[in-house]
Amino acid sequence: MLYSRYFIPTLKETPSDAEVVSHQLMLRAGMIRKLAAGIYNYLPLGLRSIRKFENIVREEMNRAGAIEMLMPSVQPAELWQESGRWTFYGKELLRFKDRKESEFCMGPTHEEVITDLVRREIKSYRQMPVNFYQIQTKFRDEIRPRFGLMRGREFIMKDAYSFDVDGSAADESYDKMYQAYMRIFERCGLKFRAVEADTGSIGGSSSHEFMVLAESGEDAIVSCDSCHYAANVEKAEARPDQLDDKVAQLPLEKVATPDKKTIADVADFLGLPSDRTIKTLIYTSGTGDLVMALLRGDHELNEIKLKNSLCWEEIQMASEEQIMAVTGSPIGFLGPIGLKVKIPIIADLGIQGLANTVVGANEKDVHFTNANLERDFQVDRFIDLRNVVSGDACPRCEQGKLEMWRGIEVGHVFKLGTKYSKALNATYLDADGKEQILFMGCYGIGIGRTVAAAIEQNHDKNGIIFPIPIAPFHCSVVALNTKDKGVMAEAEEIYFKLEKCGIEVLFDDRDERPGVKFKDNDLIGIPLQMVIGSKGLAEGKVEVKIRKTGEVLFLPIEDAIAHIQQLVGSSLNYE
RNA sequence: CGGGGAGUAGCGCAGUCUGGCAGCGCACCUGCCUUGGGAGCAGGGGGUCGAAGGUUCAAAUCCUUUCUCCCCGACCA
Numbered sequence: 001m002l003y004s005r006y007f008i009p010t011l012k013e014t015p016s017d018a019e020v021v022s023h024q025l026m027l028r029a030g031m032i033r034k035l036a037a038g039i040y041n042y043l044p045l046g047l048r049s050i051r052k053f054e055n056i057v058r059e060e061m062n063r064a065g066a067i068e069m070l071m072p073s074v075q076p077a078e079l080w081q082e083s084g085r086w087t088f089y090g091k092e093l094l095r096f097k098d099r100k101e102s103e104f105c106m107g108p109t110h111e112e113v114i115t116d117l118v119r120r121e122i123k124s125y126r127q128m129p130v131n132f133y134q135i136q137t138k139f140r141d142e143i144r145p146r147f148g149l150m151r152g153r154e155f156i157m158k159d160a161y162s163f164d165v166d167g168s169a170a171d172e173s174y175d176k177m178y179q180a181y182m183r184i185f186e187r188c189g190l191k192f193r194a195v196e197a198d199t200g201s202i203g204g205s206s207s208h209e210f211m212v213l214a215e216s217g218e219d220a221i222v223s224c225d226s227c228h229y230a231a232n233v234e235k236a237e238a239r240p241d242q243l244d245d246k247v248a249q250l251p252l253e254k255v256a257t258p259d260k261k262t263i264a265d266v267a268d269f270l271g272l273p274s275d276r277t278i279k280t281l282i283y284t285s286g287t288g289d290l291v292m293a294l295l296r297g298d299h300e301l302n303e304i305k306l307k308n309s310l311c312w313e314e315i316q317m318a319s320e321e322q323i324m325a326v327t328g329s330p331i332g333f334l335g336p337i338g339l340k341v342k343i344p345i346i347a348d349l350g351i352q353g354l355a356n357t358v359v360g361a362n363e364k365d366v367h368f369t370n371a372n373l374e375r376d377f378q379v380d381r382f383i384d385l386r387n388v389v390s391g392d393a394c395p396r397c398e399q400g401k402l403e404m405w406r407g408i409e410v411g412h413v414f415k416l417g418t419k420y421s422k423a424l425n426a427t428y429l430d431a432d433g434k435e436q437i438l439f440m441g442c443y444g445i446g447i448g449r450t451v452a453a454a455i456e457q458n459h460d461k462n463g464i465i466f467p468i469p470i471a472p473f474h475c476s477v478v479a480l481n482t483k484d485k486g487v488m489a490e491a492e493e494i495y496f497k498l499e500k501c502g503i504e505v506l507f508d509d510r511d512e513r514p515g516v517k518f519k520d521n522d523l524i525g526i527p528l529q530m531v532i533g534s535k536g537l538a539e540g541k542v543e544v545k546i547r548k549t550g551e552v553l554f555l556p557i558e559d560a561i562a563h564i565q566q567l568v569g570s571s572l573n574y575e
Numbered sequence: 576c577g578g579g580g581a582g583u584a585g586c587g588c589a590g591u592c593u594g595g596c597a598g599c600g601c602a603c604c605u606g607c608c609u610u611g612g613g614a615g616c617a618g619g620g621g622g623u624c625g626a627a628g629g630u631u632c633a634a635a636u637c638c639u640u641u642c643u644c645c646c647c648g649a650c651c652a
Binding site (some may be wrong): 009010011013014015016017018019030034036037090091092108109138140142143144146151155156157158159200202209218273316362408409411412444445446447448449450461480481482483484512513514515516519520522523529530533535545 | 576581585586587588600601602609610611612613614643644645646647648649650651652
């Protein structure tokens, strides 16, 4: 590709509305341009990277036995009404009517469509297992799109749906996808973790997220430093601490704590460590149910654990008025002792070992000290309610400690069970001619998001550093002096030779000063650069620059070509 | 949806408080010059100041309404 005939509109300055590095660099490198909030043009360079990644995904999906197809991006309302999600999905579903006033939506996901297809076409156990996938543009009318391709409203996604005769066959399909995902992200040269995850609104029995590690990641994840356990913090299990030694229970005492509302304030004021206090939180389902949650003062509530334990659809902190009605006290002095209205009390496992703790007295500016479980207050249920923190004991092995990371969720695999097949009545006949419900799995990969995550993980102050497998071009040939016929002729010949070897080359033939070319080639992240100048050519040599390390090799032309070939070859080779 | 901020040339911004010629840097076009890390000189093009209404002799600037975009929260590939 000739740079001068291509289209790479780079920017020197960072557009002010881009916050994260990948967004800034994709704009500056001329990969994308915004059309509307969360909706982007993919410019030639950006599209090349996306296509590269799509092809890796495609190869690995095919290899795992999945079958490619393509479903429409516009979907009829009837299907969504049938699954119940027309009302449940809310405003994120972009709806509109056609000229006949029939209702449609832009597909945010394709469970309904695929299940509808499959229930018509898959009738027999002999047709399974089967796994269909597509690479499609989805639309979710997010309340707040942000971070460029990382969270757009319109985005490209690979989604796959497996159908099996029973749970254990579905587990096998799931494992295949899990392995395919491992290969996909390894092939891209990304640092990532597969972690246990909450299934969220998609539902199903279990799931794993694939997280590209990056400081700017929106998710917190943990992994064990000694076994294979890894999980999203939303899901990560906390192992309760050892129970306290038997200590003598001291008498319950009321103490004045004027204006001491936070755990830190109260602990400070009383001269106690915060793990000797109990944090009391009141939550509501939004439909009138209330629950009290107790945690050790230094622990943080995991709302998802609480929500899942209650089987509520929604969970939010109770309002000041609701709290006042239950406890008679303003926020800051809540506790489990002496409630005006009885509500369920759920406590974190960490509460069990505590003795002589501090709790709010349900009275403004007053706390109790030496409160003790059973003697002073009762708990309806003990469950794991808290967020794990770095250094916590691993829930799976004896010696391990949990390490914390930030991650960008680029893939998610779900065991769906029969949730959708039941709702849409997708059945097959088994070997005995009996009608059975299909078992499903679904598997997503954010295509644009993965490219953005790769940039988030691989950049420096000069710009993007693409891993070769998803780089828009493997190599650039930078001709330094375009007026020098010798340089241009030699550069052109090298360009042809490299292309003939199957290397994807961007030939920077622009009539620009060297500095401009170096800056642009660095910015757009071309992993290997061959620099051809008149001085080097006088010795029959050219430079090979490795973008990632900055290393520069001064080599005879043929050696340089061979070296590039070898570097590209080894990075694309994966077994 | 709640809270915060911003809309002035393709990009980055000043000007708005205190109304009075619409500006600066980069980019773009022409010429000269220059060629190993975003050069220099000279000349040039480009604006309904987000939109609508109002106040005023006069509005980018003051008032009202509205649209868009960005940031923080809940959702998600």
